[in-house]
Amino acid sequence: MKIDIVSVFPEYFDVMNLSLMGKAQDKGLLRITAHNLRDWTHDVHHSVDDTPVGGGAGMVMKPSVWAECLDELLGPEPADSPVLIFPNPSAPLFTQRDATELSHAEHLLFGCGRYEGYDARIPEYYRSRGVDVREYSIGDYVLNGGEVATSVMLEAITRLIPGFMGNSDSIVEESYTGSNALLEHRQYTKPAEWRGLKVPDILLSGDHGKVDRYRRDEALERTSQIRPDLIERLDCKSLDKADRKT
Ligand code: SAM
Numbered sequence: 001m002k003i004d005i006v007s008v009f010p011e012y013f014d015v016m017n018l019s020l021m022g023k024a025q026d027k028g029l030l031r032i033t034a035h036n037l038r039d040w041t042h043d044v045h046h047s048v049d050d051t052p053v054g055g056g057a058g059m060v061m062k063p064s065v066w067a068e069c070l071d072e073l074l075g076p077e078p079a080d081s082p083v084l085i086f087p088n089p090s091a092p093l094f095t096q097r098d099a100t101e102l103s104h105a106e107h108l109l110f111g112c113g114r115y116e117g118y119d120a121r122i123p124e125y126y127r128s129r130g131v132d133v134r135e136y137s138i139g140d141y142v143l144n145g146g147e148v149a150t151s152v153m154l155e156a157i158t159r160l161i162p163g164f165m166g167n168s169d170s171i172v173e174e175s176y177t178g179s180n181a182l183l184e185h186r187q188y189t190k191p192a193e194w195r196g197l198k199v200p201d202i203l204l205s206g207d208h209g210k211v212d213r214y215r216r217d218e219a220l221e222r223t224s225q226i227r228p229d230l231i232e233r234l235d236c237k238s239l240d241k242a243d244r245k246t
Contacts, residue, residue, distance in 0.1 A: 078130035087149030112146030
């Protein structure tokens with residue numbers, strides 16, 4: 001997967017060379033390039049923002065600089081252009097479903113906002129040109145810029161690419177994953193007792209059927225307590241008899 005990121009702080013993405021993301025780049029699974037938006041400016045101050053039309057505090061990112069940058073990085077053919085993603089706190093929430101869908105894309109381009117955000121006509125213009133433009137919030141809070149939000153989305157997307165994880169099974173049974181997305185059951189490792197706290201006996205029983213049932217019940221219970229909204233969205237037809245009792 002090819003990934004381009006545009007930011008006024010491209011150094012933020014140096015961390016992409018670390019850990020699994022770095023290994024995925026070494027293996028040739030990912031090619032990540034962070035660009036500096038200021039490279040597309042022409043004035044001595046390399047300014048990328050201007051005052052908000054209609055008044056108000058702060059500054060807004062100008063469409064002209066973004067357009068020069070995006071025209072170049074997107075290329076002339078909308079059908080061949082990358083999926084263009086703008087992190088935005090006032091957009092729909094980014095979910096595991098979006099991460100799964102985007103993990104199949106060949107090329108993604110992230111545009112990191114700063115200040116009061118970017119001029120609303122930027123996504124509107126590229127959408128009207130046939131580019132697949134997405135705006136996503138990563139949560140109900142406001143960050144200083146789109147860099148952290150981009151890193152969050154990128155990690156959620158790229159770990160789903162085949163070959164990214166050392167053990168591909170680790171992404172099959174996870175929270176939010178699959179058609180019946182629940183929070184995962186709690187995890188334990190050895191020793192069986194630590195500081196007076198015991199691992200549930202059933203997990204030590206060696207009976208895989210019982211262990212699976214225990215974990216499934218725990219996942220259902222935890223999800224209904226912590227995230228009842230996920231339970232409401234469950235497809236009831238996919239629940240078995242024992243699920244219904246839980
Ligand atoms: N004035 C905007 C508002 O109130 O909705 C906040 C702008 S924020 C300070 C600057 C940039 O940070 C945004 O353009 C966006 O790129 C990024 N950002 C901040 N919070 C975010 C969130 N929760 N999800 C995704 N991006 C976010």
